[in-house]
Amino acid sequence: MGLNERSLSILEAIIEGHISSGEPIGSRTIAKCHKEKMSPATVRNVMADLEEQGYVTSPHTSAGRIPTDKGYRFYVDTMLQVRDLSPLQRRNIESHCNDVDLHVEAFLRRVGNVLSDMSCYTGVVLIPRFSASRFRHIEFVPLAHDRLLAIFVSETGTVQNKIIRATVGLPDADELQQAANYLNQSLHGMTIRQIRNIIAQKKREERVQYDRLLQQALDLSEMVFSSETEADVIIEGATNMLDYPDFADPVAMKRLFRAFEQKKLLIELLDMSQAESGVQIYIGGQTHFQDFQGCSLITARYTNGEETLGSIGVIGPSRMFYSQVVPVVDYTARLISRMLRHELE
Amino acid sequence: MGLNERSLSILEAIIEGHISSGEPIGSRTIAKCHKEKMSPATVRNVMADLEEQGYVTSPHTSAGRIPTDKGYRFYVDTMLQVRDLSPLQRRNIESHCNDVDLHVEAFLRRVGNVLSDMSCYTGVVLIPRFSASRFRHIEFVPLAHDRLLAIFVSETGTVQNKIIRATVGLPDADELQQAANYLNQSLHGMTIRQIRNIIAQKKREERVQYDRLLQQALDLSEMVFSSETEADVIIEGATNMLDYPDFADPVAMKRLFRAFEQKKLLIELLDMSQAESGVQIYIGGQTHFQDFQGCSLITARYTNGEETLGSIGVIGPSRMFYSQVVPVVDYTARLISRMLRHELE
DNA sequence: GTTAGCACTCATCCGCTTTGAGTGCTAATG
DNA sequence: CATTAGCACTCAAAGCGGATGAGTGCTAAC
Numbered sequence: 001m002g003l004n005e006r007s008l009s010i011l012e013a014i015i016e017g018h019i020s021s022g023e024p025i026g027s028r029t030i031a032k033c034h035k036e037k038m039s040p041a042t043v044r045n046v047m048a049d050l051e052e053q054g055y056v057t058s059p060h061t062s063a064g065r066i067p068t069d070k071g072y073r074f075y076v077d078t079m080l081q082v083r084d085l086s087p088l089q090r091r092n093i094e095s096h097c098n099d100v101d102l103h104v105e106a107f108l109r110r111v112g113n114v115l116s117d118m119s120c121y122t123g124v125v126l127i128p129r130f131s132a133s134r135f136r137h138i139e140f141v142p143l144a145h146d147r148l149l150a151i152f153v154s155e156t157g158t159v160q161n162k163i164i165r166a167t168v169g170l171p172d173a174d175e176l177q178q179a180a181n182y183l184n185q186s187l188h189g190m191t192i193r194q195i196r197n198i199i200a201q202k203k204r205e206e207r208v209q210y211d212r213l214l215q216q217a218l219d220l221s222e223m224v225f226s227s228e229t230e231a232d233v234i235i236e237g238a239t240n241m242l243d244y245p246d247f248a249d250p251v252a253m254k255r256l257f258r259a260f261e262q263k264k265l266l267i268e269l270l271d272m273s274q275a276e277s278g279v280q281i282y283i284g285g286q287t288h289f290q291d292f293q294g295c296s297l298i299t300a301r302y303t304n305g306e307e308t309l310g311s312i313g314v315i316g317p318s319r320m321f322y323s324q325v326v327p328v329v330d331y332t333a334r335l336i337s338r339m340l341r342h343e344l345e
Numbered sequence: 346m347g348l349n350e351r352s353l354s355i356l357e358a359i360i361e362g363h364i365s366s367g368e369p370i371g372s373r374t375i376a377k378c379h380k381e382k383m384s385p386a387t388v389r390n391v392m393a394d395l396e397e398q399g400y401v402t403s404p405h406t407s408a409g410r411i412p413t414d415k416g417y418r419f420y421v422d423t424m425l426q427v428r429d430l431s432p433l434q435r436r437n438i439e440s441h442c443n444d445v446d447l448h449v450e451a452f453l454r455r456v457g458n459v460l461s462d463m464s465c466y467t468g469v470v471l472i473p474r475f476s477a478s479r480f481r482h483i484e485f486v487p488l489a490h491d492r493l494l495a496i497f498v499s500e501t502g503t504v505q506n507k508i509i510r511a512t513v514g515l516p517d518a519d520e521l522q523q524a525a526n527y528l529n530q531s532l533h534g535m536t537i538r539q540i541r542n543i544i545a546q547k548k549r550e551e552r553v554q555y556d557r558l559l560q561q562a563l564d565l566s567e568m569v570f571s572s573e574t575e576a577d578v579i580i581e582g583a584t585n586m587l588d589y590p591d592f593a594d595p596v597a598m599k600r601l602f603r604a605f606e607q608k609k610l611l612i613e614l615l616d617m618s619q620a621e622s623g624v625q626i627y628i629g630g631q632t633h634f635q636d637f638q639g640c641s642l643i644t645a646r647y648t649n650g651e652e653t654l655g656s657i658g659v660i661g662p663s664r665m666f667y668s669q670v671v672p673v674v675d676y677t678a679r680l681i682s683r684m685l686r687h688e689l690e
Numbered sequence: 691g692t693t694a695g696c697a698c699t700c701a702t703c704c705g706c707t708t709t710g711a712g713t714g715c716t717a718a719t720g
Numbered sequence: 721c722a723t724t725a726g727c728a729c730t731c732a733a734a735g736c737g738g739a740t741g742a743g744t745g746c747t748a749a750c
């Protein structure tokens with residue numbers, strides 16, 4: 001069952017050959033380019049074994065072998081050796097991320113751009129989750145007699161805004177100001193989750209029933225924080241995918257772009273990856289994500305030094321230069337985590 | 346030079362035939378389906394004239410004729426008759442736009458969705474221009490010792506935020522509050538352009554030199570309002586374009602999607618269209634917009650009842666159901682203009 | 691001015707063969 | 721027993737050639 005030295009090196013040769021050429025790899029090619037001398041026939045025997053074990057397959061009888069998803073999985077798990085980034089690459093990433101005048105969303109979009117440019121694939125960035133973010137500031141701006149705009153700024157500096165619609169009369173400007181003041185003082189640094197609990201709890205306290213201002217403040221904040229705003233993901237450089245023959249087939253292309261447009265699947269994947277530390281690699285249809293058939297996703301989470309904020313990643317064809325992309329994702333994630341920590345000092 | 350009755354009706358038949366079939370139209374087809382009886386040979390003579398005048402062309406010797414850009418231009422300018430929307434369609438548009446709990450950006454994204462869904466092409470929405478928007482509210486939130494977040498809310502309810510970075514020390518929380526108060530009172534309802542002038546003017550006044558708070562307020566607002574934030578456009582349903590054989594050619598497809606990704610061209614076009622009232626139609630490469638070869642853009646501006654805010658549109662292949670899309674764009678623009686007016690009451 | 695007739699063009703389709711890369715199997719070899 | 725040489729076989733891709741048919745331009749007759 002286990003693969004011996006030679007099988008491994010042949011599997012590696014098939015995968016790396018196919019990654020860089022895009023073509024099926026035949027026995028002759030490998031026999032020629034291999035350090036230990038072997039005849040093509042020998043290689044064929046090994047290949048037959050690898051096929052039996054599900055690591056490679058051939059598109060048709062007289063073609064060479066290409067890796068299966070299982071093959072890629074095995075490759076990235078056991079024999080992938082990542083290169084270090086060159087100083088030039090590092091500087092490149094840094095200089096592009098270093099525009100300090102951007103607010104968080106614009107900054108993260110920039111990060112997506114960098115990932116896409118450095119990898120020549122597609123960069124993705126999961127925006128920090130609303131419910132996990134910490135309270136920094138809230139503000140109410142009246143828009144119309146029955147509508148006001150609530151602006152919420154998180155600890156990290158992400159800005160969310162939300163329309164609040166009155167069923168009965170809305171508080172006047174003064175009252176809004178007082179409510180905001182109260183909330184800004186008492187909720188500072190808490191997560192949305194905590195805030196939800198506190199609000200529910202306070203509303204039950206008897207004395208609150210008689211304090212109109214407090215009541216208003218609680219009502220308003222409840223409207224802001226109760227509903228879950230949906231997670232969002234930034235996708236940059238999707239068109240890079242058009243350059244790879246893997247998506248020349250219009251059906252494959254459509255499927256991929258629809259998946260990008262829907263975002264939902266991608267959010268799920270990135271959300272999953274957030275839970276784990278270090279670089280994660282998801283491979284193609286394997287992860288029961290049909291729409292990303294033929295693709296791989298390399299992700300790493302980013303933090304503010306303490307808490308996980310979100311995750312970033314690169315999507316490319318399964319036939320992807322893992323050894324180059326992994327360090328890009330890894331380094332970028334570390335870099336922005338560091339930047340977001342300094343941001344708060 | 347001028348086209349007589351019959352030439353016109355044949356040109357119309359060619360264009361409408363090609364719009365619905367996507368194929369070149371031959372003389373026999375037209376001779377058969379035409380009310381006045383004509384032989385194919387007669388039609389051929391007319392077609393030859395039309396070709397000479399540049400309204401149609403044939404992809405190769407033994408194919409029928411397809412419209413040129415000039416042909417489309419002529420068609421939409423002189424003989425396009427738009428249908429009215431069915432009540433069902435109207436209700437459809439209305440119900441989808443009618444989610445009042447959305448803030449402006451989310452609302453406009455929804456509008457883009459509606460345009461794309463109703464037309465089966467791609468919906469685009471130009472976000473209201475920063476410099477033309479009117480001041481409603483400003484707020485400063487300290488982020489770090491050398492950085493603060495300025496949040497600006499326009500009359501229409503769009504929210505912009507911007508990082509302000511201190512070269513020297515920043516004002517403390519109290520001073521920020523006072524600066525915000527001052528600005529909120531004195532700038533209400535002005536356009537950014539006006540505000541820029543006022544700031545420049547006030548800074549020259551001598552008495553200001555000695556009022557530290559006022560000075561601070563002016564400095565801060567200058568930083569917020571001086572630089573032009575770039576215009577932005579929402580693009581929804583780009584993948585719809587993949588369904589049309591016009592973009593089956595990977596080169597054409599890549600060009601189109603790159604144009605979408607860059608946004609710049611699109612912004613220019615929508616910006617231009619903003620100046621004119623009513624529905625505008627831009628056709629393909631004609632408008633010296635190379636990257637939108639083979640595409641047409643139908644736009645209409647939207648207002649808040651008084652001022653133009655931005656414009657919306659639909660991009661599709663030149664071979665597009667103009668008669669159906671024009672009223673969709675028109676109606677949607679009117680609808681959201683009405684909604685944005687009511688929003689402010 | 692209109693039309694019928696005819697020669698001509700050219701993309702598309704279909705069937706055919708050739709080519710070559712690559713395989714699996716078997717038998718010989720060290 | 722693992723390795724290898726040899727050979728028959730498979731199959732996608734490319735090239736070729738004829739048939740098909742949609743459509744044209746031109747000319748001569750109505």
